[in-house]
Amino acid sequence: MxxxxxxxxxxxxxxxxxxxxxxxxxxxxxxxxxxxxxxxxxxxxxxxxxxxxxxxxxxxxxxxxxxxxxxxxxxxxxxxxxxxxxxxxxxxxxxxxxxxxxxxxxxxxxxxxxxxxxxxxxxxGGSGGGSTRPRAGQDYQAELELSLEDAYHGGPRTLTVNGKSLRITIQPGVEDGQVIRLRDQGGPGRSGGPAGSLYITLRIRPDARYSRAGNDLTMDVPVSVYTALLGGEQTVDTLSGPVKITLKPETQNGTRLRLRGKGFPVHRQPGQFGDLYLRLSLTLPQNLTEQEKTLFRQLADLRN
Structure with a gap:
């Protein structure tokens, strides 16, 4: 042995x-x-x-x-x-x-x-003549997939574990890989012991619009060359709703703007949010008419 x-x-x-x-x-x-x-x-x-x-x-x-x-x-x-x-x-x-x-x-x-x-x-335990002590039941493991918006807003979710349907509430601001423990939702205890726990690992799907770092978000925002050159207003869709931003004249490609408090909610700290960073990407006009090409040539001549 x-x-x-x-x-x-x-x-x-x-x-x-x-x-x-x-x-x-x-x-x-x-x-x-x-x-x-x-x-x-x-x-x-x-x-x-x-x-x-x-x-x-x-x-x-x-x-x-x-x-x-x-x-x-x-x-x-x-x-x-x-x-x-x-x-x-x-x-x-x-x-x-x-x-x-x-x-x-x-x-x-x-x-x-x-x-x-x-x-x-x-x-x-068993028939060996020793005393039978209370024992906790087996812990169970499960995973729950969420979208970034689900993790942002939180709310009730339902999942099935070992044939049992469970309704849980997700707190806003949860992270990928975060584990939620539900007491007494695991295997039954023995000899009067408590039931085990259920550990739910949260998996947040990547989002095409936003990248997340902690409670901060970053997103790319396309801006027309005209708005970038002359300045103006533009509406940006955020997870908390549309926000209007103002661009200064001659805004450069790749400029980063910071919107305070428009990032991800801080987990279990109601009313606190990270920041949203906007990365401006200039879009050039396509299918120019002859008249437009002439105007751009004139502009180029003036700059030279």
């Missing part, structure tokens, strides 16, 4: 805090979750390994016993590991609570490994 390096499985140091372990586990759970990787045996194996590692390292009592075993593992091997019997003469009782592991996987998958069963016996 091989030693299970749970710290290596989660990719954390042996000095990792509970928060670091929790963060590492959730990252792996999202990456290898069966819902994300259907019919992928390797992903399923890694998902179960992460569950088992988290089961031990997130529990103070189990982690203490596991760390103690790590120091004694060489003695266990010398005591008879691999000689055809599970214990090999090694006293597993000092680590577990005796009895066989009941085969009940709190994550809803297959049994934990023999290594886990040998160490913790009845600690995992």
């Amino acid at each position: 091989d030693y299970k390096d749970y710290y290596k499985t989660l990719g954390v140091e042996k000095t990792a805090t509970k928060d670091q372990i929790k963060k590492a586990y959730r990252k792996l759970a999202r990456q290898y979750h069966p819902d994300v990787n259907p019919n992928d045996a390797e992903a399923e194996r890694k998902f179960k390994e992460a569950n088992e590692a988290n089961e031990v390292l997130s529990d103070d009592e189990k982690r203490q016993k596991y760390d103690q075993l790590g120091a004694d593992w060489q003695r266990y091997q010398q005591a008879g590991a691999g000689r055809g019997n599970q214990g090999g003469g090694f006293d597993w009782g000092q680590y577990g609570q005796g009895g066989g592991y009941g085969g009940e996987d709190p994550f809803g998958g297959a049994d934990f490994s023999d290594f886990f069963s040998s160490m913790f016996g009845g600690m995992g």
Whole structure:
């Protein structure tokens, strides 16, 4: 029976805090979750390994016993590991609570490994004679796609997770990749434990008109050469509605204008907005008449 390096499985140091372990586990759970990787045996194996590692390292009592075993593992091997019997003469009782592991996987998958069963016996619940402790249900993962306007305005949205329809409210100003947690919307708890949580990752589709950097937006605005030369007013469509801007005479191509407070709303800070930057792009007239060409030649002669 091989030693299970749970710290290596989660990719954390042996000095990792509970928060670091929790963060590492959730990252792996999202990456290898069966819902994300259907019919992928390797992903399923890694998902179960992460569950088992988290089961031990997130529990103070189990982690203490596991760390103690790590120091004694060489003695266990010398005591008879691999000689055809599970214990090999090694006293597993000092680590577990005796009895066989009941085969009940709190994550809803297959049994934990023999290594886990040998160490913790009845600690995992089931028929091994140990006490059954309340356990939180499995966390679920989902994604919700939004347009940039959806993210700007916010509002109610409906999504279906594991056959259940959920209605949520999106707060204005959310970002791509932002995660929303819904408590008690995951898997059911066991032995009186709370239900798991649902983690919804927001995916914001690219927008052809705007580029976003934090709470600021940038957009290209076409301007006729006549308005650029002579100055004038022009209406610009923003996410909050049309805005009239005034251009000075002889405005150059590529000029940037800043509209304060016309960018993206600041998340969970009502009334606060980023800025909108306008990048002016001059458009030249096409299909000139002979008379227009003559006038442009005259203008060119005057400038020379």
